[in-house]
Amino acid sequence: MSSASTTAHSVVEPSANSKRLAGFLVILYAVISMIPLAWIFATGWKTPPDSISYPPKVVFDPSLEGYCNLFTTRTRQTQDYIEAQGPPQGACDEVTRKREMVIAGPSNYVPRFINSLIIAFGSTFLAVALGVLSAYAFSRFKIPLADDLLFFILSTRMMPPIAVAIPIYLMYRELGLSDSALGMILLYTAVNVSLAVWLLKGFIDEIPREYEEAAMIDGYTRLHAFFKVVLPQAATGIAATAIFCLIFAWNEYAFAVLLTSGRAQTAPPFIPTIIGEGGMDWPAVGAGTTLFLIPIVVFTVLLRKHLLRGITFGAVRK
Amino acid sequence: MAEIRVEDLQKRFGEFVAVKRSSFTVADGEFVVLLGPSGCGKTTTLRMIAGLELPTSGRILLGGDDVTFHRAGERDIAFVFQLFALYPHMNVRQNIAFPLKCQGMSRSEVARRVAEAGRILRIEHILDKPVSGLSGGDRQRVALGRAIVREPKCFLMDEPLGALDSEFRHVMCGELRGLHDRLKATTVYVTHDQLEAMSMADKIAVMNKGVIEQYATPQEIYQRPVSMFVADFIGSPSMNFLRFQSALAPGDDVVSLGEARIGIPAIREAVPAAELALGVRPEHIRFDDGSSLRGEVYGTEYLGTTQIVTVDTAFGQVKARTGSDIRVADGSHVGLSFDAARLSLFRASDGGCIRSALYEGSTHG
Ligand SMILES: Nc1ncnc2c1ncn2[C@@H]1O[C@H](COP(=O)(O)OP(=O)(O)OP(=O)(O)O)[C@@H](O)[C@H]1O
Ligand SMILES: [Mg+2]
DSSP, rough: GGGGSSSOOOOOSSOOHHHHHHHHHHHHHHHHHHHHHHHHHHTSOOOOOHHOSSSOOOOOSOSHHHHHHHHEEEEEEHHHHHHHHHHHHHHHHHHHHHTOOOOOEEOSSSHHHHHHHHHHHHHHHHHHHHHHHHHHHHHHHHHTTTHHHHHHHHHSSSOOGGGGHHHHHOOOOHTTTTOOOOHHHHHHHHHHHHHHHHHHHHHHHOOOOOHHHHHHTTOOOOHHHHIIIIITHHHHHHHHHHHHHHHHHHHHHHHHHHHSTTTTTOOOHHHHHHHTBBOOHHHHHHHHHHHHHHHHHHHHHHHHHOHHHHHHHTOOOO | OOOEEEEEEEEEETTEEHHHHHHEEOTTTTTEEEEOOTTHHHHHHHHHHHHOOOOOOEEETTTTOOOOOGGGGGEEEEOOOOTTTTTTTTBHHHHHHHHHHHHTHHHHHHHHHHHHHHHHHHHHGGTTSSSGGHHHHHHHHHHHHHTTOOOOOOEESSSSSTOOOOOHHHHHHHHHHHHHHHHHHHHEEEEEEEHHHHHOOEEEEEEEEEEEEEEHHHHHHHHHHHHHHHHHHHHHTEEEEEEEEEEETTTOOOOTTTTTEOOSBBBOOOOOEEEEEEOGGGGEEEEETOOSSSEEEEEEEEOEEEEEEEEETTTTTEEEEEEOOOOOOOOTTEEEEEOGGEEOOOOOOTTBBBBBBTTTSSOOO
16 A cells, blocks of 8 residues: 555545555456356366266366267167277277267267257347347337337246246147247247347437438438438447347257257257267257357457447447 | 528417517528527527428518428438437548439539538548547538538538637638628528627527527627617627616707616607617717716626626616726726717517617617
């Protein structure tokens, strides 16, 4: 504290000590929240015995077994049968043979992952597109009962979505939407669109009308002005909204379990089924979860420039 | 360029009438200022001319064509907003070119027009900069650039200098008027700043509560205000009103304020006994020990070459502008005399003016 006497105190600048404390707390929080992720990541590279050893192993010999098991299905065979196959083909074959098994074929992880991509990005796109259009309408036009409508839109979020699971299950079965990508896209869009309308309305309210009016005076139609002037300026809000929608759709588990089982199954309900396939295959689960995180991380990193401004929900301008 | 004619224009927002039966004509190439206090309907009037707001009733003609219900984009006008409305995702050049892009103009023509606008406004050096870092004055010029590239029928400006600090506003006033003199563009300009209005306008429309009270040249409005509101709103310090009771007959050229008999321009109408207000500009007051209109000096505001002396009289407080060489002590008693030919008379009840020789040869609002 001796340095404090030599430097002038500023009322607005945080002191060096408080900055240090803030930095320490942020790092501490980051570390704590990263530990489970780090553990999942590490588990993906362990052998099954290492993954359940007690005390837990922090230092271990990395193994490809988790990733091999994730992408393949295997059958147990006799030693004689395995030897009759000739030399192992590739690293996975070798790892599998050590466990007295042979690769029977690819697992369902890749198709399930692709389902997740289609459903999550598709519903996010739809929710944001619908959201931005209706948010614009709510923001710019005199709509009868606008406040009540907005409240109604929000009220769809007031109960946990799973509360309507049974009716939706019955409805989907009736309509033939069960276990279809279209059904899941519609469902996630319906859940997300209320969030999207509310978030985006805030962002669009912040954009002065004068921008569109100027464009309309210059001869642009309202639709043109919307695309050329409003959308670019709402980019921040759209990015933030898209991330929230994507995270929900990507991680959604309960409806996915209920409504998908085969063709349209997404990754979240699929990953737990790995556990059952060949004993407690935690490394494969770790590997599957690690890969599952990647799209969200990539998407967030790509949009982070917008996000940093957008996530304050327009509270801080410019 | 074209004439703007506004006929009987009215705008309601629910029960509230924002603009009441306004009519005025802006001649081709004229610079007209809509002046009035906040909330009087200036912006609403301008937005109706632009087509951003539809009138409840009335007509708007641009260059002789009835455009009352035309869309804004079909009217061929340019609008400069108070906040400039520069698109933050485009640089200066793109901002200025934006209005031309939707007309399907060739690239070379767009480039030529943008370069020309840049030259006229002396902003060639910032054409490739983003708009976010620009100073207020440069933003203003870019907004003007976006208006002039179109070569529209007329310019509408809503307090375009409102966001600038007062010193710079003065400079921009000069620039705007200079630009108008070169382009000879029909312009309607909205402001609540009387100095801006007086210094730039060919004609001023003074608005109050949705009504255009007077539409005339700045000189006319200053010298022959047709209502107490106009007289009070224009001029700084504003016109003094001395209230008294009297009846007047045509030809009267003297009114009695208590003991004092004060010469006025000859009255042209009969006025039954009522409360009247004698309007006197501060610069038309002299100290005169021979006058029987007397008062006590309340205070003095020194302004350099002139000073404002506040005097309490039996008819209300009066501010006089005198040379600063005259010395008057606070509390001293002085006599006041007025420049008879310059006085106006108003009915206190409705603020309307009483017709007199002062208004002869002038257009009556
Ligand atoms: N869309 C609207 N709905 C309801 N009332 C409105 C609307 N637009 C304007 N008004 C009202 O009409 C009146 C005139 O508004 P206007 O914006 O024309 O005033 P102004 O003279 O431009 O004032 P200022 O100097 O504050 O800009 C105000 O009382 C305002 O509250
Ligand atoms: Mg206004």
